[in-house]
Amino acid sequence: MNRFAVALIATLVVGCASPGKQNVVGRTPPISIRGWHELQGYLQGVPSQLRQAIVQEGEARLPRTVNAAIQDAVESEVSQAVLFDILQHTHNQALLPDAEFERLASVVIGKSQEQQSFAAALAGYLTQSDFGCQQPVYARYFQRRYPSANLAKPCSADVPFEVLNQYEGAKIVWINPKRVKSIHLLFASKSQSMASRFGHIALRLVVCPEGNTAAEVCDANLLEHVTLGFQAHIDELSLNTIKALNGEYKAYLFASRFMDMYEQYAIGEFREVYSLPLRLDETQRELMVRELADIHWRYAGEYSFFTRNCATLMQNALKISWPDFAANEKVRGNYLRPDSLFEAIKFSSLAEGDKLASLDDAEREGYYFSSTRQFYENALNEVREGMGKPAFADLEGYLQINPIMRRQARADDEQFSTRLAADRHLREAQLMLEEYSILRSGRVLMIEAAKYFERQDFLENSDNIRAQLDGEHADVFEKCLLTPIRQHARPIQRLKGIPVKSDIPEMPGQASICKSIQSRKLLHETISGIKNADSEQWRKLIELSEYLAESIANLKLLKQM
Amino acid sequence: MKKIIYVVGLAVLAAPFAAYSDSLIRVKCDDDAGASVYINGKFVGECPVDAPAPAGTVNLRVRSEKGDYEKVFEKQLRVVDGVPQRVEVTLSAPQLTAKAIAADAGRQLKAAEAGNIEAMQKVSQLYEDGIGLEKSPVKAKHWREKAETAKAKKILELANRGDVASMEDMSNRYETGLGVAKSASLAKSWGTKAQSARQEQKSSEKKAKLWAKAPFSETRQYFHNMGKDVQFVTSSPISLPFTFVFDLISLPTASTNMVQVANEAALRPSTWGNPDSMIARASLQLKANDPAAENPLIVAAIK
Secondary structure, three states: OOHHHHHHHOOOOOOOOOOOOOOOOOOOOOOOHHHHHHHHHHHHHOOHHHHHHHHHHHHOOOOOOOOHHHHHOOHHHHHHHHHHHHHHOOOOHHHOOOHHHHHHHHHHOOOOOOOOOHHHHHHHHHHOOOHHHHOHHHHHHHHHHOOOOOOOOOOOOOEEEEEEEOOOEEEEEEEOHHHEEEEEEEEEOOOOOHHHOOOEEEEEEEEOOOOOOOHHHHHOOHHHOEEEEEEEEOOOOOOOHHHHHHOOEEEEEEEEEHHHHHHHHHHHOOOOEEEEEEOOOHHHHHHHHHHHHHHHHHOOEEEEOOOEOHHHHHHHHHHHHOHHHHHOHHHOOOOOOHHHHHHHHHOOOOEOHHHHOOHHHHHHHOOEEOOOHHHHHHHHHHHHHHOOOOOOOOHHHHHOOOHHHHHHHHHHOHHHHHHHHHOHHHHHHHHHHHHHHHHHHHHHHHHHHHHHHHHHOOOOOHHHHHHOOOHHHHHHHHHHHHHHHHHHHOOOOOOOOOOOHHHOOOOOOOOHHHHOHHHHHHHHHHHHOOOOOOHHHHHHHHHHHHHHHHHHHHHHHHHHO | OHHHHHHHHHHHHHHHHHHHOEEEEEEEEOOOOOOEEEEOOEEEEEOOEEEEEEOEEEEEEEEEEEOOEEEEEEEEEEEEOOEOEEEEEOOOOOEEOHHHHHHHHHHHHHHHHOOOHHHHHHHHHHHHHOOOOOOOHHHHHHHHHHHHHHHHHHHHHHHHOOOHHHHHHHHHHHHHOOOOOOOHHHHHHHHHHHHHHHHHHHHHHHHHHHHHHOOOHHHHHHHHHOOHHHHHHHOOOOOOOHHHHHHHHOOOOOOOOHHHHHHHHHHHHHHHHOOOOHHHHHHHHHHHHOOOOOOOHHHHHHO
């Protein structure tokens, strides 16, 4: 798998955390005296049993000389470093991870990663005032294990999510949990593909518009709703069944726009989407949003299509972020299939299952989104009936007609054109068909482009290509093609918790120079000038992009009517 | 010999009239026997006829009528006392009678009043010429202007539907004020639109020719094979955004807000197919939040 292919299908989740490693070597170096003294201040509010255990360990480690490096660090860092040092060498059971922590760590960061040090987490919890905002799952665990009244600091109102948008890439979206009116369990019905044969399950955050929390307004604010779901990161161009079964793909908790998910399932694959409201009060919702954000920024685990899939990983996430779910007898099972998990929750007291009793009502209230297949077929029939001599019988037939010919056929059919101008319902039907053509051809374009880029491997062959270019072309090739590819080729990185604004790495973007028509022309010339076995594929891509552009032109013309 | 007999015959016939200082005209109609013959406006018999005529200048008129049409022959003759004349008549091609012209004008007027543009133009001409309607330059102008206004309205509709010739026509009309209020800015605007549409049309024609040679067999194939291939991509988020890939491959053209296109494309099916759905409500809310936006979805949602 070459680097560019990886770049093309690698996800954009960024951030990095080098997890600490519990050091259990026999020799224990001395700790800083200054750091130890400063740590005393942090330990004032700590439960006495815990404080005593730490003090006992620390005093045994006081040195004869002071560690100069630690002396220079800022106070909290010194204290944290000293505490971390003490904790990672301790054998005191009260200061070591228990089974509950191991379970949480597997859900929050994933087993396949090197496990974050319990010592580092506890040191952070005791010395960092914002630890509860950065790592709320661990903070709640420590609060349970070492109850204390004065450690929590109010968190900032908004929580960030890196929301993927298939058209523009990833964007950071800040969500105030108080704006989340409800959380739904989303279920997309099964499809023929192996990855979705039992459907797909995710969560939907029903986000209210800024400044308006009226229920009906929040429900209809679909463009701002966000979904959170565990998905496999398939880092190659076709699904490798063996790898899928062996758990060789990575899983992440991805955030997406609800409308993208709707488009993918209800339009792209003609699947049905169910949205089941969970019974959560405001406090529970806020807790869940913050803890899911924690997992979103940190989790990277194995994904196996049968044993560690969207359903099993979601159950685990719900168990830690929703105490009622963990305690509910009716959902105690280990659900390996998304459809089974959805059914179990639907018929439990955890969700408002009755909302799906009538699909008509559910579709009106936003709990059910039907497949759009029937709507497209009705639109197609209405357009066919309106045209004198339609050259298509079904949707696939419509897509197979050159969009310029489609435009011409409409213009030639004067009676149909007149009706289109006068009849909005018919015009909407016609718009739907052209938009369908745009969505479908866009998907095909991305697939074919991935194949092309994988074979061309621009990063690998950049020197050869650059050698054949003049200065102007080489400059654009570097800035507008190689640089963005390198940016996107960065491996998926994990952060050490929910980031604040300053901790969020810069999103990959394009230099403004690359947006100019001149640059685009030069880049286009550069790629078109590459003559090799894949030149034919490039020609096909241009044809596809023209198909798409002409469909967009059709759309614009129809909207002008 | 035949000529001698004819002259003698005429002389015999003319004898009784000689005393009145008159003469005789023999009118012959080879193909239109039975046509009415008038001398100085007075009916003198049906063709063929020998009719007395006073010396001096006389007007001969021969007319044959069938339904709404008539055929006419008119000639001014110089009659010399006692000298008979012979006139061979060839009637004109059939033409509408005055009565029929008046009736037709009435019908045109009615059609014009009902909004028929061609009738308006015809009525204007009839008033101009005073044919079938009493001549009136004022009314002629009124109907000419009305016709142009109606015509401009129709052309504007076509222009709005993308007809390039109509766009050019509208540009000229705004320039000259023909059928519309004169407006330099609108003339320019339609001129620019027409120019751009004409270029687009040429480019499309060029592409269509290219595609006609190779009717994008690959693209057709793609739509046959959609399904399995698409699945794996949809199950994994793609890092390179669509706009980057599309911008890279496509030749520089007007940029398109793909997010907006995709949003509308995603909202439209359910809004159209089930106006009672939450998706339709989302469309409505979208419009309410941005009332300035031209969003046709709103219409479908309301419907």
